[in-house]
Amino acid sequence: MSQKEFKLVECPRDAMQGLHDFISTELKSEYLNLLLQVGFDTLDFGSFVSPKAIPQMADTAEVLDNLDLSGTSTKLLAIVANLRGVEDAVKHKQIHYLGFPFSISETFQQRNTNSSISESLNTVEEMLSLCDKNNKKAVIYLSMGFGNHYGDEWNYEIVEKWADALVGKGVEILSLADTVGVSTPEKIENILPNLIDRFKDTEIGVHLHSAPHERFEKIEAAYNSGVKRIDSALKGFGGCPMAADDLTGNIATEDVIAYLNSRGENLEINMEKWNEAIALSGKIFG
Template identity: 70%
Template sequence: MNTKTEKSKDIKLVECPRDAMQGLQDFVPTELKVAYLNLLLQVGFDTLDFGSFVSPKAIPQMRDTEEVLGQLDISGKTKLLAIVANLKGVENAVKHNEINYLGFPFSISETFQQRNTNSSIAQSLATVEQMLEICDKKQKEAVIYLSMGFGNPYGDAWNVDIITHWTDQLAKKGAKIISVADTVGVSTPEKIKTILPPLVKEFQAIEFGLHLHSTPQQRLEKIEAAFEAGCTRMDSALRGYGGCPMAADNLTGNIATEYVIDYLTTKGLTANLNMEKWQEAMLFSTNIFH
């Protein structure tokens, strides 16, 4: 059964199995990854964040991204997004015609930028500039994540002006898609409603998304705040699995996709999803997340 509405075209749902799997201690066999991702590709999300081109020492779970990519069925409408953390990753990712988006975690926390990509904010800004140029030449789109966009656990300075400053810097470099990323679950409905609307108003050429993390108790109120604040690109993961292993020892899960689907359904905004395949993916996920 396909669920469709006229209003859904303005909402882009980004399913994030890569984010869900990357923190797992036990390596997920390649064939299991492929089977799971191919089910999710049949659901019909706008984008699938499927893997990353990063050092296997940093994220061992994603060391088979290239092998996985070669076995994915991309005959549907869903676009593929891969995460990169440096120019080597960018150069490896753009070789693959199947990949549409390259995502880069640009942190507004100096501590996390060093921890996550082993580079400073200034160095990362230079990387983003080169990445944007390469993406333009290779006909890829860059998604820049403002990591620690809602605060950080390290005591680094954080406020709305800092977010606006770095958004402006990225816009001047040519960024077209920016996703404000929570990373560690410190976002609140109040912060979401305070941060997003002014950005959308000031930087009208940029497509803004949200990548939120949350405890199960806060998911619904964060989802509601996100869409009320004007979010049109929402990251989530089936059952809310996942979290960033580079950010903290105690992972805070992603926003659960089923909560997003339920919320949009109540508002008459459900995306064009194959709900039978979604249910299959929900059942199959128990093979990966024990």
């Protein structure tokens, strides 16, 4: 399997967004420019959301102007939470993907995007139209895709129902997101093969959160399920500030790389640049 078939999505935006102290635009840009040289398929680099909600990402447009895309094949992804964010993001030619968190937990959708699930389905429809007109691709995250801690109903049928609704609207990339770290290898292996088999023309990925001791078994379960798109963050930094304060972190990119290398995947990662990024991350994450 070549790199093009297996997409590694590095998520510095997810790693940085919840940090209390503001990271300077210069330092963010330096870090992202290093990550752009590593060889990832996609870099989830920033978001066009209210600076009141996520103050850390208030300088996303400024950071974007500082990025050197001349020698990289890595594509940029920005997160949006409403149509205003979509309209802001599509103005930037450098951005390839727009990501939208579509929660299948009503409580979390209201909390995260200030809209209901049904309203968000309309947002997705309009987003797809704007992406089409502006030569962008939408990535829709099935947020709370493995369960939630609000008591909202969750089961495999609900996951499939909303996946079906989104694909029916024209979504071509779905990423099943474990927003609060409740995924298990069993859930992953029960949900993903069915989605991949049912939606053969849709790219299905995972954005998992995990405690460190559970990372490898979740990565293995996703791989064995046939997933060819995995989101992760260097050292497993980050989480979702809109979900919980004590959230388990992202899947660590180094664990994904190690696992895929052990399976003989050709990832074409520039380890020298990767190690430089790890060294620089200390200035950001302490």
